[in-house]
Amino acid sequence: xxxxxxxxxxxxxxxxxxxxxxxxxxxxxxxxxxxxxxxxxxxxxxxxxxxxxxxxxxxxxxxxxxxxxxxxxxxxxxxxxxxxxxxxxxxxxxxxxxxxxxxxxxxxxxxxxxxxxxxxxxxxxxxxxxxxxxxxxxxxxxxxxxxxxxxxxxxxxxxxxxxxxxxxxxxxxxxxxxxxxxxxxxxxxxxxxxxxxxxxxxxxxxxxxxxxxxxxxxxxxxxxxxxxxxxxxxxxxxxxxxxxxxxxxxxxxxxxxxxxxxxxxxxxxxxxxxxxxxxxxxxxxxxxxxxxxxxxxxxxxxxxxxx
Amino acid sequence: xxxxxxxxxxxxxxxxxxxxxxxxxxxxxxxxxxxxxxxxxxxxxxxxxxxxxxxxxxxxxxxxxxxxxxxxxxxxxxxxxxxxxxxxxxxxxxxxxxxxxxxxxxxxxxxxxxxxxxxxxxxxxxxxxxxxxxxxxxxxxxxxxxxxxxxxxxxxxxxxxxxxxxxxxxxxxxxxxxxxxxxxxxxxxxxxxxxxxxxxxxxxxxxxxxxxxxxxxxxxxxxxxxxxxxxxx
Numbered sequence: 013x014x015x016x017x018x019x020x021x022x023x024x025x026x027x028x029x030x031x032x033x034x035x036x037x038x039x040x041x042x043x044x045x046x047x048x049x050x051x052x053x054x055x056x057x058x059x060x061x062x063x064x065x066x067x068x069x070x071x072x073x074x075x076x077x078x079x080x081x082x083x084x085x086x087x088x089x090x091x092x093x094x095x096x097x098x099x100x101x102x103x104x105x106x107x108x109x110x111x112x113x114x115x116x117x118x119x120x121x122x123x124x125x126x127x128x129x130x131x132x133x134x135x136x137x138x139x140x141x142x143x144x145x146x147x148x149x150x151x152x153x154x155x156x157x158x159x160x161x162x163x164x165x166x167x168x169x170x171x172x173x174x175x176x177x178x179x180x181x182x183x184x185x186x187x188x189x190x191x192x193x194x195x196x197x198x199x200x201x202x203x204x205x206x207x208x209x210x211x212x213x214x215x216x217x218x219x220x221x222x223x224x225x226x227x228x229x230x231x232x233x234x235x236x237x238x239x240x241x242x243x244x245x246x247x248x249x250x251x252x253x254x255x256x257x258x259x260x261x262x263x264x265x266x267x268x269x270x271x272x273x274x275x276x277x278x279x280x281x282x283x284x285x286x287x288x289x290x291x292x293x294x295x296x297x298x299x300x301x302x303x304x305x306x307x308x309x310x311x312x313x314x315x316x317x318x319x
Numbered sequence: 320x321x322x323x324x325x326x327x328x329x330x331x332x333x334x335x336x337x338x339x340x341x342x343x344x345x346x347x348x349x350x351x352x353x354x355x356x357x358x359x360x361x362x363x364x365x366x367x368x369x370x371x372x373x374x375x376x377x378x379x380x381x382x383x384x385x386x387x388x389x390x391x392x393x394x395x396x397x398x399x400x401x402x403x404x405x406x407x408x409x410x411x412x413x414x415x416x417x418x419x420x421x422x423x424x425x426x427x428x429x430x431x432x433x434x435x436x437x438x439x440x441x442x443x444x445x446x447x448x449x450x451x452x453x454x455x456x457x458x459x460x461x462x463x464x465x466x467x468x469x470x471x472x473x474x475x476x477x478x479x480x481x482x483x484x485x486x487x488x489x490x491x492x493x494x495x496x497x498x499x500x501x502x503x504x505x506x507x508x509x510x511x512x513x514x515x516x517x518x519x520x521x522x523x524x525x526x527x528x529x530x531x532x533x534x535x536x537x538x539x540x541x542x543x544x545x546x547x548x549x550x551x552x
Binding site: 052062063072076 | 340344387393394395396397398400401402403404405406407408409410411412413415416422434435438439441442445
């Protein structure tokens with residue numbers, strides 16, 4: 013999603029001189045198109061993310077729309093307090109871009125795994141939180157939100173080729189995007205891990221017909237649309253490359269509980285701290301039960317006896 | 320630090336301009352001293368006496384730390400170590416927009432314990448933000464003790480010179496010296512004014528005493544303090 017995101021940003025920056033790009037010395041083979049086209053609007057701020065967020069706050073107060081880019085743990089978590097007391101508190105249009113949700117930085121280990129970023133970000137009032145499922149949706153979501161009032165957090169995957177079947181790059185604020193229909197079970201997925209959920213749903217047919225929907229906007233939650241979907245099912249499985257607490261599963265639990273919906277919830281995510289070992293993304297997803305086969309087995313069990 | 324604010328608000332920040340985009344910016348990075356800022360804003364005509372008297376009242380817009388929701392406060396502060404980065408961004412913005420506006424930030428010496436202050440110091444010097452002027456209220460004290468005992472920042476001026484800032488050292492109670500330092504416009508680098516001050520100056524029972532960082536005055540102590548300040552006039 014990085015490549016298409018930056019290409020789209022170059023397009024937007026060509027039309028709007030308020031757009032700037034700040035990087036925390038991250039983005040090799042990703043940011044060059046912007047840096048080459050707009051050298052005076054690109055700032056490598058060095059390995060100093062707190063300052064980068066403070067600088068972005070000062071720039072935004074003066075009318076700029078700064079995009080701030082790093083690996084998600086370094087853009088979202090390291091300077092979180094600067095983001096909270098800066099763009100969030102001041103309601104300024106800073107766009108924080110975090111690359112690599114879940115296990116995308118595979119062999120780099122926990123310091124590089126953003127597994128709680130959605131939880132801490134969606135707690136902030138007035139902050140839009142966007143986690144696209146593929147690069148086409150990433151582009152559409154950027155076009156739909158780059159000029160939104162207040163700050164935005166974008167959680168981007170690294171995969172610039174895979175597309176979620178049936179998603180067709182759709183994104184609409186306040187809505188989830190249904191990519192496959194079926195009456196037996198609802199699967200909700202957030203972020204690039206949606207590809208595993210999609211593969212699981214496909215593998216389960218025709219025995220189990222699942223509706224799969226992508227939730228790309230974690231804050232404000234598309235609560236009304238989600239509730240309409242949840243009302244139609246006896247069971248839902250949420251899928252996210254994120255700790256179980258505070259992410260998509262929690263968001264859905266809140267909606268089910270507050271509305272008293274008779275829908276059983278299974279949250280699939282990262283249950284324990286991934287600090288004992290590392291490995292490639294596919295390996296780590298399997299190790300933590302987030303690969304398509306594990307998800308399919310979990311879905312079958314959840315739906316068992318309910319058909 | 321009241322003297323530093325007086326020098327700013329009778330000098331470069333003398334005109335009340337609300338949120339005029341072309342106003343100079345001021346960031347009270349040591350946000351816990353907002354009461355002194357409110358007094359300066361009152362004297363400049365931004366805040367009424369009634370508003371000033373609402374300080375720390377329930378529902379008041381004038382809390383311990385300043386909020387940019389006030390029409391005369393540029394940036395919300397209170398978490399130490401964040402103001403200089405925002406000031407650097409504001410200064411960079413002015414340059415990008417071709418604007419002559421200046422940016423001022425007031426820091427405490429204890430605040431310089433924060434690593435992010437030094438990230439901002441690097442950034443401002445690297446980008447030669449000559450429209451940025453920072454002031455350190457060097458009173459040698461922080462919440463729980465003297466800075467020399469808690470976490471030494473000595474030698475403060477040399478530290479900033481080593482970071483490629485233009486550094487002026489002044490007596491923070493010398494108004495003409497402060498005014499001259501604020502008027503100086505060194506080319507090609509950001510400015511740091513290290514203002515040496517005496518905590519609680521003018522109130523003998525407070526001067527240099529750690530406990531008055533937190534301690535509230537009794538009515539009798541208030542009368543005594545005001546009498547001490549009258550003598551400074």
